[in-house]
Amino acid sequence: MKKHNFYAGPSILPEYTIENTAKAIKDFAGTGLSILEISHRSKQFVAVMDEAVSLFKELLKIPEGYSVLFVGGGASTQFAMIPFNIMKKKSAYLNTGAWAKKAIKEAKVFGEVDVVASSEDKNFNYIPKGYTIPADADYFHITTNNTIYGTEIREDLDCPVPLVADMSSDIFSRPVDVSKYAIIYGGAQKNLAPAGVTFVIVKNDILGKMDRVIPTMLNYQTHIEKESMFNTPPCLPVFSALQTLQWLKNNGGIAAMEQKNIEKADLLYNEIDRNKLFVGTVAKEDRSLMNICFVMNEEYKDLEVGFFEFATAKGMVGIKGHRSVGGFRASTYNALPKESVEVLVTAMQEFESMKG
């Protein structure tokens, strides 16, 4: 049976990415070797890295003066690397969920952290607004898409200090005005590639201003100077990321992707709002296009396991909500076909007519 993959991460990738990765595992670029066993210094792999960086820049329209890096360690290592590289005394953070809290914890190792606002009072089901960003902060950190709770900041904020964004789960889902950011980073395993590679877009002129010694591997300047080849990069995930970037380009780029994402999300949110069995968990104006969270309506609470089994029997995978929210979460990343959302919506309608 066809599976409909709603996992939050690692998550669905384009068939194009999977097929080309499988081929390269057998024979990479006509070398007669697997990509798993070839030097990262080979001209074939260097070409992969170069094209990945240049397509990244092209698709996101990244202006001059920024570097694109592919490193290991996951977004979680960036939580520490960012303050290590650019926090002198004080930073500001928006607390919109578990990932933001982890980032805040690491920043506190390096100095004073001003948490300008938090939505923890309502289990992070909205994005705080109307807060003040201190003008003396070295940077302001946001999580644009809160994968666990299904909230998203879909505009590029005007920020009086350098803006840093964790875009792990919404990179390439919408056009971004990169010029408004000092750093954009994320783990690739939500919307780009298999786990193992982390992307970092960094504005070069915010670096090199620290008094402290930064360990070589944790210094962005190392990776900029060596073009992400200071040490062995995660070769296979970088190759797969390149395939996804090519797929994005072949399918009309990010603006076209955003349109599809809006269509998919509208379809599901409309059904959540219409169907009497279900209710959305997030403030409507802050709803994510990537992770759509909903629960059973109070009076139908005992049908939760039933719907989960019903959907599973129809080939849907990964729709269980995160344990801190409960209910359901359908992740609708770029690679998820609209058809999968239609199958979920139909299942919700059928379940309502059976049980409602």
Ligand SMILES: *Cc1c(COP(=O)(O)O)cnc(C)c1O
């Ligand atoms: C998954 C996720 C992370 C953690 O990424 P790792 O690569 O596993 O460290 C951080 N931030 C957000 C928003 C995420 O969705």
